[in-house]
Amino acid sequence: MKKFLALPVALATLALTGSLMTAPAQAAPVPGAAVATAPGDLSPEQSHALLEQLEAKLPAGYEAKFAATKARLGLQDSDLQKTAEQAINPDDYECPATTPVTDWVTASIADWTLDDRLNAFIILLLDPITYDALFFPEPAKGRFYGLDGEYTNTVKNTFKGLQGFWDINSKDIETVPAHGDTLLDQGRVARALSAAHGFSAADAASLASTMATIVNQPKFDFGNHPLFTFNAFAWSAEGVAIPGVGLPSDKVVMGDGVLEGFRALGLGDVAPKAILAHEFGHHVQYERHQFDSPLTGAEATRRTELMADSYAAYYLSHLKGAHLKWTRVQQYLETFYDLGDCGFSAEGHHGTPNQRRRAATWGLTLATFTFAPRYIIPTVTFGKLFDKVLPQLVRPDATS
Template structure:
């Protein structure tokens, strides 16, 4: 099974909120929407006020798509692990929302603001056809680590993240030489017909190393027309297109695709953290969290007796803990008290209230608690120069987990 772990769960909610629609949590997949929900979305989108030229673009897209595009896309999601964060209702492990404090964070408020003023018909069609996945999928199938890579819209996080990646590889006791750090820029994909055509071609069933078919190039140009019809989308530079960071590994997969282990960092999520005042500290926290997933991949830490939302919550809170332990350890980033508070808050910002979702990452309070606990483990150690082996750290985390997720309402 492909392993793709992301921080996109709250963004799926943000997108549907921006669309002015409400979907049940279990109806969404890794991009926030399943085929069944997509059909519902398509039929519910109000295009009555859409400009005639925009409606013509939408009609052209429908005409240019392969007749069996939905089945092709479903197969691709399974092949590349894009359904790994599928939301499903597992009644036996559903957490009771009434027992928990959960509220919208500054980050989700910011995300909601990104699409303000865009016609719901445009957003609905982009979501329907997987448009908010394109940049991430490009980074997955075509991205590679390179000295020429930049991180952040203006490259402002490049030095910070590349240096931290080297430190993370030295810090944790795993074979990390092959883990690549890959950037994700929206305009690189969404303003280039050739590059978007490659994404569409692979998403609709063609091999990675095959040149895009002619229909894919025409379709890419039409999708770019749709994006360019809305100034708010900024020709693909709107942060919503790259509002993600994820870890990917094919370890243990019986049918590997040959994609290297990687961490993908999107411009949008870095912009979002900066917008709520976290900036550089949050970028370190995100990278530390995603590297924590690679520790889990290599040490087989995904297995547990938990299922559904509780299982995913465990792995996400554990990755928070791995990341914060590194950030605060004397031989890691050794953040001071002020920066520590901010790193904890960065995980708080990406908490979600999707209690019935198999992609549930933990509430904001739970993520803050996990981060705070890990900082305490690092700061209270009698030997500040000793780095706990990852399996020993996991043992401590497992013992603490029940307390981290206990009901906190009231």
């Protein structure tokens, strides 16, 4: 099973963002679990007590166990062979320490205490929102995207356009939202924790109650803080059933947090299209076996991520795709730039901001100037063309 992150969450540093305010919601009670306290600010002593409650329910070596769960489900890359040897030399690349995206995220949690950050860390580690979206998505008819549904039409129309544009069978792929206030629904959270991590019903209910109490505060936007859904990704079960769940459909998951983040940066009209087009590109890669290459570790991940950037830019620029104007093209190039990272040796390295901008620019050029305006390059051919140009896209670019 595979998951391909567009926006990997930095759990260790909690360097993510958001400042939304919604009407407080009450968490639904779960049989056998204490009902969450009324929404409102908790004292430092209460926050610390809740942290201790969370930690008491976690198994020994929980970080490694949860990482193994994600690896088994394809929720993170697992091939670490020769990663250290093939890691890129950071000194050869221009890569800023922060971007407007990371700055926005960091500012949103500036007033959190250490206990707040640790509580959020454990919630992100358990990740019930992701598992709920993957295993138990809400009915298709009622799905909406964005806190107020403001991106629903954009996401649905863009996805329909992508399905008609690329020459793959995409009828088995669906888009699903990830909403932060899922954390207040103790029944859903408990179900997700049991399915993903094997918690007993009692322990899952207890964890769900504690998490609902933690996030039901203004500082966490009553669950809707973008930190908890600052992600978008493509996922395939690869035909393998999940015990207790069955065979989930292939998906593109769109988190409210990432949509809000780019809206705050003035990219709300273009980023949803660009992000969805990137994730759909991963499904193209899956269908066309384009993850196979001689590369390993960080270099292999970087290749697939940059290719997805190119797929997205091609679709967004193409006359028969989204056909965005040049001003919009510049905006989504800036979007891709902000999504770059400098984790050169990390397994999930997506490419530096400059590399991602070059990959998107290459896709734009291919769509606009290289072939007949109405001709759509077959996906098999597209992959071959990309591999030929890849060395140019990842060339060293440090100025000193």
